Amino acid sequence: MVIGIVKETQFKRVAIAPAAKSKLEKLGLNPWIESGAGVTAGFTDLMYEENQFNIASRSEILSSAEDVIFGLDKFDLNVVSMDMVPRTTLAQAMDVLSSMASLAGYKAVLKGADHYNNMFPMMMTAAGTIPPTKVMVLGAGVAGLQAIATAKRLGAVVEAFDTRAAAKEEVMSLGASFVEVEGAADDRGAGGYAVQQSEEYLQRQRALVQERALKSNIIIATAQVRGKKAPLLVTEETISNMKPGSVIVDLAASTGGNCAFTQNNATIVRNGVVIIGNSDLADELCGVASTLFSNNIINFLQMAVQNGSLNLSEENEIIRSALISKAH
Numbered sequence: 001m002v003i004g005i006v007k008e009t010q011f012k013r014v015a016i017a018p019a020a021k022s023k024l025e026k027l028g029l030n031p032w033i034e035s036g037a038g039v040t041a042g043f044t045d046l047m048y049e050e051n052q053f054n055i056a057s058r059s060e061i062l063s064s065a066e067d068v069i070f071g072l073d074k075f076d077l078n079v080v081s082m083d084m085v086p087r088t089t090l091a092q093a094m095d096v097l098s099s100m101a102s103l104a105g106y107k108a109v110l111k112g113a114d115h116y117n118n119m120f121p122m123m124m125t126a127a128g129t130i131p132p133t134k135v136m137v138l139g140a141g142v143a144g145l146q147a148i149a150t151a152k153r154l155g156a157v158v159e160a161f162d163t164r165a166a167a168k169e170e171v172m173s174l175g176a177s178f179v180e181v182e183g184a185a186d187d188r189g190a191g192g193y194a195v196q197q198s199e200e201y202l203q204r205q206r207a208l209v210q211e212r213a214l215k216s217n218i219i220i221a222t223a224q225v226r227g228k229k230a231p232l233l234v235t236e237e238t239i240s241n242m243k244p245g246s247v248i249v250d251l252a253a254s255t256g257g258n259c260a261f262t263q264n265n266a267t268i269v270r271n272g273v274v275i276i277g278n279s280d281l282a283d284e285l286c287g288v289a290s291t292l293f294s295n296n297i298i299n300f301l302q303m304a305v306q307n308g309s310l311n312l313s314e315e316n317e318i319i320r321s322a323l324i325s326k327a328h
Contacts, residue, residue, distance in 0.1 A: 001308050003029045003301075004061040005070055007037035012286035014038040015070040017294040021051040027301055028308025034058050041290040070297070078312050080304075081324045082296060091318045093299040098142045099292040103282035105146030105222065108249040109135070111281065112218040113154065115267075115274045117245045121155025132157050136216040137176070138209065138233050138258055139223035140167035143251055147220040148176045159212065161205065161223075161233075163197055179212060181205045202231055210238040217243065221250045221258035234259040244272030253277030 003024060005016045014037050016024075024031050032054040035045055045055050056064070082096040092098070112135070113120060122132040135151040137144045140162035148171060151158045158176040162168075171178040181204055197205070213219060213234065224230050230252035239248075239260060250257045253264040261270045262277040269275070282289045304312055304319060314320040 001029055001305075001310065002064050003031050004064065005031065005033040005037055006058055006061055007034045011280070011283045012040035013283055013290045013293055014041045014043060015290075015293060015297055017041075017291050018043055018047045018051040018053065019291075020294050020298050021053060023298045023302070027305045029301070029305065030054070032056050032061050032064060034061055038290070041286040043290065078310075078326055079324050080300070080312070080319075080322045082300065082322065084322045084324060085296075085300070085318060086321045088317075094296050094303075094318065096293060096296040099296055100280075100282040100289060101142040101222075102146045103285045103289055103292070104251055104280070105143035105148075105220070106150045107281040107284055108143070108220045108222075108251055109147050109150040109154065109218075111276055111278070112220060112247045112249045115247045115276065116218055118217065120151070133217045134159075134215060135218045135220065136160070136209075136212055138219065138221045139252075140164070140171050140178075141222060143222040144220070145170055145174065147222065148174045151218075151220075152176065156218075161209065163201075163205075163223075179208065181208055197231065202233075205231075206233055206235055206238075209233050210235065210241070213238050213242055217246055219246070219248045219259075221248060221252055223258050224252045224255055228255075230255040230258055232256075232258065232260060236260045239273050239275075240271050242271070242273050245274075246272075247274045247276070249276045249278070251279055251281065254279035 016031060021031065033048050035055050035057065038048065049055060085091050085094045087095060118133060119130060120133045123130040133156045135156040135158045137147050137158065137160040140160045144160060148158050148160055152175050159179050160171045160176050161179050168178045181201065219234060221234065223233060234248060248259050250259045250262040252258045253262050257277055259275055261268060261275050264277045264279065267274065267276045304310060312319050312323055314323065
């Protein structure tokens with residue numbers, strides 16, 4: 001069975017890395033890849049050829065890969081969306097959202113540091129003592145936790161907000177302070193995702209965020225609710241009162257942003273505060289992002305392919321969740 005990999009049109013990543021060839025062979029899959037598909041991720045056509053991939057044009061792949069293809073045109077196909085894989089223990093190895101979020105959280109801190117006019121760790125010098133940078137992380141999911149860990153490694157003082165009670169222990173285990181707002185909606189049935197909160201709760205959260213933001217130098221905003229607009233946590237009033245030179249990195253930019261002035265895929269300055277709106281920072285780490293993405297896909301295929309044939313059985317919870325369209 002042919003598995004087709006086409007070049008991404010919006011991202012630097014590629015869906016399958018050259019090293020995945022042996023795993024694909026074990027599944028009875030014959031991989032075809034569009035010429036140049038892996039170049040921006042650091043994988044040349046020669047690397048794919050050395051791993052016995054078939055290099056072909058986009059049109060050849062679209063017409064040949066009838067069963068599995070990571071790039072869609074107008075075809076009568078079963079369509080699997082990897083971002084719909086449930087966040088359960090069994091599906092962890094296929095969870096592309098977590099893979100990419102972890103990279104984005106790491107990169108967000110580096111972006112913040114790059115735009116900040118000071119350094120992260122405390123330093124005692126003959127000329128005086130430099131205080132540590134204060135970093136506030138909004139949302140302690142996968143991206144937020146990686147942001148916390150990265151900021152701590154760089155020497156910052158870190159605190160974090162999250163509506164999920166389960167996040168408190170994880171935040172504190174990384175050496176950050178957990179800022180808790182009482183009265184959050186129950187999230188135990190949300191499968192690890194944040195849930196929509198009441199407006200009363202959000203108002204109290206925004207008030208506490210403003211109080212803490214005035215003491216912060218960098219804010220990493222990661223709070224999102226699946227399928228809904230991102231909650232507004234950093235208001236115009238907050239930004240107008242923040243220290244000039246402060247930086248906000250908003251990973252929720254594509255769904256409206258956690259910050260009042262956020263523009264997706266843009267860096268702007270308001271009242272001396274740098275606001276970076278970017279929901280796909282993982283793509284700036286396209287080499288490792290491609291490797292992790294490839295592993296997620298291979299792990300899914302190991303479950304969905306049997307003896308060289310695709311078996312998208314909806315009795316399997318993971319497949320049922322990821323299968324967003326069925327062939328007619």
